[in-house]
Amino acid sequence: MRKEIQTYLDQNVDLKLFVRMHPEWYRTLSRSPWEVQNLKSAADLFYGRTFSQRLDRFNQRVSMMSMLTAMAQAMAEKKV
Known part of the structure; x- marks a missing residue:
């Protein structure tokens, strides 16, 4: 080389x-x-490190955050 x-x-x-x-x-x-x-x-x-792979990881994180938010809202409604 x-x-x-x-x-x-x-x-x-x-x-x-x-x-x-x-x-x-x-x-x-x-x-x-x-x-x-x-x-x-x-x-x-x-x-x-390609753009599409980074975008896929970002979308996965956003969907995880939305799922956690929905779970937290469901738990808050259950307590009330």
Whole structure:
């Protein structure tokens, strides 16, 4: 692997960990170092940092909060 790729991975610890967990990227980056941008997008997908994944997590949190609010209202009505 090229020295500049190794330096880039040393500076980005999460990408370095991703490469360690997916060793096929060693071969990919060794043969075609310009694939670094694809590595970043694959790592974002793996770590859940894409826009759609963040939006899904946000929607799950909102639905959980609405469920808790409905439960709290039901319990308050039950006491009265």
